[in-house]
Amino acid sequence: MPHKSCCCLPDSSYSFQDLVNVMAQDQAQSSSQSNTMRLLLQASAGPTAPAPVRVVAVDVMRGIVMSLMLIVDVCGKVVPSIGHAPWHGFHLADIVMPGFIFVVGASVSLASRPSITRVISRCTKLILLGILIQGRWIPQIGSLSFGLDLYSFRAPGILQRIAVCYAAGVFLRKLVLDVGDNATLTGAIKNHSRVLAVGLGCIVLHWAIMLLGPQPEGCPLGSLTPECNTAGYIDRLVFGDHHMYNPMWDPEGLLSTLPTLATVSLGLTCGQLVKAQPSPRETTQLVFCGILLAVLGAGLGTFIPVNKALWTPSYCILTGGICVSALGILSGGIAEKLVSVPFKWLGMNAILFFCLSDCSGLFSCLLGSVYWADPITGNVLYVVS
Template sequence: MASVAIDVAGEQTATQNCPSSPSVSVEIPTEETKNLPLEDVSNTPVLPSQQIVSIDVFRGFATVILILVVDAGGAFPSISASPWTGLTLGDLVLPFFLFACGFSVALLFKKVPDRKAATIKAVKRAILLFVLGLFFQGGYFHGRGDDTYGVDLDRIRLFGILQGFSARFITPAKDSRRRANINRIFLSGMTVVWLDNDGIVDSPSSFARRYYPEWVVALALCSIYMGFSNNLYVPDWEFHVLKSEAVNRVSCGVRGSLSPSCTAAGLIDRFFLGEKHLNQRPSYARMKECSIRSPASGPLPSDAPVWCQAPFDPEGLLSSFTAVVTCFIGLNFGHVYTNSRAHGKTLITWLNTSLVLVIVGLVMKTLGLPFNRSLYTVSFLCVSSGICGIVLTALYYIVDVKEIMKPVLLLKWIGKNVLIVYALSALQVCSIVLQGFYWRSPENNPVDRLESGLQALFHSTQWGTFVFVLVEIIFWGLFSGFLHRKRIYL
């Protein structure tokens, strides 16, 4: 075996075992052990570097799915987030990012020498992320097809995806030498700063002793969520229809309802955030009760219930309790990796944990608790986290064990600069800027002309849009590769 060291900036340098060195001395496989058959994988040492390649690929994969859902979801409604209950490709985007954040925290913050300093830096980053969320998702940008901008502060959306992330997951920097790696991970939880116990992990029992506080918190969060969801009384309530003087009244008077109109999550958000600051176009407006083109958006049916026009935010306060548990699950997967000494042991543990989560989620659904991304139900938490684990396990085997890199190179590059790709592409900031440059009429802008040209070429709106999105993904992959080559990480 060859002995090398991985320093905290992620660079490999030859070194001797030195307690005072900021590097970690580990053994890695030699040329003879790189291509072991599957049955010998369990004897292959794990390389516990700060960044395993598969987690970058995993983040890139999540970002590509997000771009596909945002830009092709109109042409293919079946991949968009479920209008209310169900499980689609779009529903998995948020869990993928939360899971990746938790995993990354386990790699970066095994030990925190100064908890107070780390917490201060974490709060600063959370505030910055919240402000960015208000700017990008508060309503200032009006989306493609609308060349106006600006937002009424009386109706600004307080909790979009980025704002919700800032409250759930905060990335504390331990020292300046880790900034480069931290900047690649745009979100994670600071809970590990305060909850991790010290000690060597050399058995399942020592693993449990070191990390059990995190699971105590995770179980407490789920219990609080279930307590409010099942027991909070939701009275009748009123709301103002968007861009109208009309006031509609919704009849509830129930506890434990999972219908869009009478959830405890909606009540809590209206009370603490105010109905004006919630998402005014919630996903349940695409339900068959609310859209004649369901599951796509469309005009209201003649007999649509009044709550179809009511505000609701899936990134609200109560759903954050279970959403944060997804990060804890990713954190546990990261702990398994950082404390494992063999690829096979890591793969088996991850796969078994993932399958258990999926089975638990399916059992809960069978017992009457539906998959619901907007409410982030416990059944959805379990099954989505299990799917995340299965995907990461597969990528880890392909990329880190078998070292097959070329097919996922674009995903790796995107995963290293996920925040900038997310802002410019998934939030459509780049498209909105480009559509401001047009020839004689606003419709003749570069973005719309490219998409309409591809639709005409393929004689299909759906497949023309799909190819347009593929071109967009390839562009952002190459752009991220350029940033990676220049060592620019945002």
């Protein structure tokens, strides 16, 4: 008489292998259902943005620019050729701000396309942080001061300009075409032809306003002196002389922001090129293209003064060429072989070091107490090390 089980067990005539096969089929069916459910959930959530691409050369270049800024902060006041040019002219410090803005453009081309909400959020944070730092909200070691003086805080500033350039870069990126190979210099220029045209238009418009725009009373049309220039006059009308870097002008003023978009457009173009991993031949062409731009800017400087505060066309083209060549050299493999470790780390934490360096004379206070032979030598060696 056959034995009956009290439970729903498989028939004893099934072999052990048959049971294994049945269990495997059930598991496969369950896995298929799970995958289907996951795909449905992903579809309902909408498309996911691609992960941003990090290019070592861009991080390293940002780190090098950050290092130059620290050197300028420490030694610029005692070594004239390191600090900013008094008005017309070009010193080492005058490449720092264009370098930051160029890297902003390159970084935008590497990142995933952000939403409008994220752009507004990031720009707002940068602007508020810039106002707080420049307004001495963060304690100042040198003067032991704390708080935001609403009467004299500086309205325009470095982080504020970077925020504007970042937002402009995001919108300029929408003008990029897809008609050429980004891995070639010619293809990248074709794809960014409209972006570069906007940048060139900003240079022309800015210079036309500088030559034909309003001037303070008693100043001739087109004057470019610290006391008499259209950019400073507009900033005084909008911000008031109490909220500017200098009562007569501000290097990060409103009008001089226009030509910085040309620097952003160069960064966008070059960033897309290095993202596509160009051949050594293409990176060499990029370097020579930057050299030609720098020579053109220097030559133009014989007719139009090279001036960082006004961001004149000659200054914009000269510094843009230097930045293009620098990124071309770094993307040729030097970034990974020579300086990638320290500068990449510094470049990936640039905002942190900017805040530390600008809130207090902290670096100047600490580095000023470390020297060998004389304080200047000690400061330079400490920063380089």
